[in-house]
Amino acid sequence: MKNKLIVFLMISCSLFSLFSSGANESEKPExxxxxxxxxxxxxxxxxxxxxxxxxxxxxxxxxxxxxxxxxxxxxxxxxxxxxxxxxxxxxxxxxxxxxxxxxxxxxxxxxxxxxxxxxxxxxxxxxxxxxxxxxxxxxxxAHSRLLIYRKDILEQHGLNPPKTWEEYLNVCKEINDPPHYAFQQLFNKSDYGSAFMLDVFMRNEGGKFFDENFNIVFDSPESIRAVQFLVDLYHIGSMPEAMNYIINDQFTLLNTGATYMTIDSAFTINSALENAPDIAAVMDVAEPPYDSYYLxxxxxxxxxxxxxxxxxxxxxxxxxxxxxxxxxxxxxxxxxxxxxxxxxxxxxxxxxxxxxxxxxxxxxDLQAKGLVDGWSIGFEYGVNPFASVCTAGYVEEMFQKIIIDNVPIEQAVAECAVKMQQAVDEQKEALGWE
Amino acid sequence: MKDRNILKQLDDHLAQLFIIPGLICLIVFVAYPAILTIYNSMTNLSMLTMRATKFVGLKNYVEIISGEEFWISLLNGIKYTFYSLIGQFFIGYVAALSLEKIIYCKSIFRVMLLTPWTFPSIALTFLFSWMLDPSFGIINFILEGLNIIDNPIPWFGAKNTALFSVIMMNIWFGFPFIMLTLLSGFQTIPNEYFEVAEIEGLNFIQKQKYVILPNLKKVFGVLLILRTIWIFNNYDFIFLTTGGGPGISSQTVPIYSYITAWKRMAMGRGSAITILLLIFVGLFIAIYFKVFGMSEKESNL
Structure with missing residues (x-):
């Protein structure tokens, strides 16, 4: 009887150790x-x-x-x-x-x-x-957006880095010298360059994509002014009809001297330091000409x-x-x-x-300033599931309609807002939100 | 006796047995996704939640067909397919004829002309995007140097040139396939036909009309069907170069479907667009088959 008990205990211990080691093995992912x-x-x-x-x-x-x-x-x-x-x-x-x-x-x-x-x-x-x-x-x-500019070009024209959007527009006008352009608008629908830029300008004008209930309020007078500003900027200092540039193209454009200014993160400077040291040597950065940083x-x-x-x-x-x-x-x-x-x-x-x-x-240091007050696109009223509607290509399509098809700005903005609201409504319905 | 019966049974049904693996693949990889897509197209499936909350019937189809974006995309797709086919067939045919005539370094020329077809689409689109770039592209540089243009043209970015540029790129990419297939077709034409043509004193054009083209009719038919399906459904070239823009000037139906389903997250509507695309491609193919079916009857007579 005693022997049987010992054998039973030994088998139990062996099985326990076998299974427990197996359990440990299975906890560790492949x-x-x-x-x-x-x-x-x-x-x-x-x-x-x-x-x-x-x-x-x-x-x-x-x-x-x-x-x-x-x-x-x-x-x-x-x-x-x-x-x-x-x-x-x-x-x-x-x-x-x-x-x-x-x-x-x-x-x-x-x-x-x-x-x-x-x-x-x-x-x-x-x-x-x-x-x-x-x-x-x-x-x-994290990073925030800065004003990145060619200080040699600004010095040649006797200009200081712009501190307001009006000054920015004037600087663009002065330094634009085709085939070297002051600034490149990014209108490609497969990217979200226009949406980012518009968000920056809208904040300055007091416009927003959403209200506190996450309904689209993009067709407000403030937003229309911001759209108008970007269209003016395109006509004044951007390559005509170039509708397919994406965000990453900015690096190449600046590094080859095709453009002189941009509003972007310090990645742009890093790209110039790595790939075009001559251009990097004549580049400088400043605070972006708006109050709300873009984080x-x-x-x-x-x-x-x-x-x-x-x-x-x-x-x-x-x-x-x-x-x-x-x-x-x-x-x-x-x-x-x-x-x-x-x-x-x-x-x-x-x-x-x-x-x-x-x-x-x-x-x-300049980017660090934006970390406290800034916010990302579509997050004006905090975290929400609808922010991706802002980067879904509606804004880029709207700009292309205004510039290529000469659709009046008010009409294009209204149409864009309707489409975005439809997308938000569909998402609210899918989420079961009222 | 029993064994012989089994063997006979097996022999009778061997064809059906061989079909089974193909049929299983067809059901798993084609029929099931197609049925699922049809079902999704009748729901409000959102990519945000990855689930549908409502069966909407034909609502998605009605919305798509009643909007102009679908029709513009369809027309762009037809233009893109039609001009690409014309360019690819013309250059492919001329290249195949030239390779037939060349005596020296035939293999080298053949490999050289085949090169575009070997390009992965991502590499090809990058290559063309760089060559056609308005700021540093070589094409604008050459055209400006030759005083053909005053200012650089944003080929992929401007409304008047975007679709044209993608078509040119597609022609460059696709002509070698036509060339190679036609070249194989040439080998099947008996030499006697050419000898008779020589004796009859047919000129170059007449040889094409009476000897080559009639004998390659079926090859042309198969090529036309395959290339139509491939080009009409092509997505990557346009997406990677113009993104369907500017506006929707180069947007085709597959791009419209992608933007709707993935960027706007309306997978239900996106699915409906792909079903409409399937119907239209099926329609084109049916027309081709009808045309070639009729020719077969004529030749049988």
Missing amino acids: KLTVWHGYSQTSRIDAMNAIGQKYTEKTGIPVEFEVVTWPNQAEKWRAAYAAGTMPDVMICLPDQATAMYFAGATVPADDAIKLIGGADRFLPGTLKEQFYDGHYIGVPHY TTFPIVVGNTSNIDIANDFIAFMFEEENYVNFLHAILPGMNPVLKDIEDKTSSYWENPAFSNPLVGKCV
């Missing part, structure tokens, strides 16, 4: 899938290095996939429908909210806690992630997959000082830190040799 929109080699390398270090630390392979910003909307939807959502995704704010409302992602509260809590983040950087008591994502980095944060979201805990852990790992600073240095200037301790002048972030160029530090 791999962690991470999608990001970073298409530049330096940022891909920086992400890969973080992934490699994480694998060394945990034994979990990290598989990265580059999904460019304009392609993310369809890619995650297809993945969600197929049940192949990534565990972690770095995206644009409007997509982060769209994913959250679709149930494709889960709150990133645990990731925020693991990083050190909301207090560790710079004021303003979390405001576009907070909805209904939860954080939709963790901002990876863009790039949220990291947690996919609604079976690896949520590991995903949170990996996100926290990305924010460990060495990893985070190395990533931010991949494009400098361009990506501002979102953590207070990293932004502090004593942190290792400021030890990069690139800061020996005063233009780099100036860009970072």
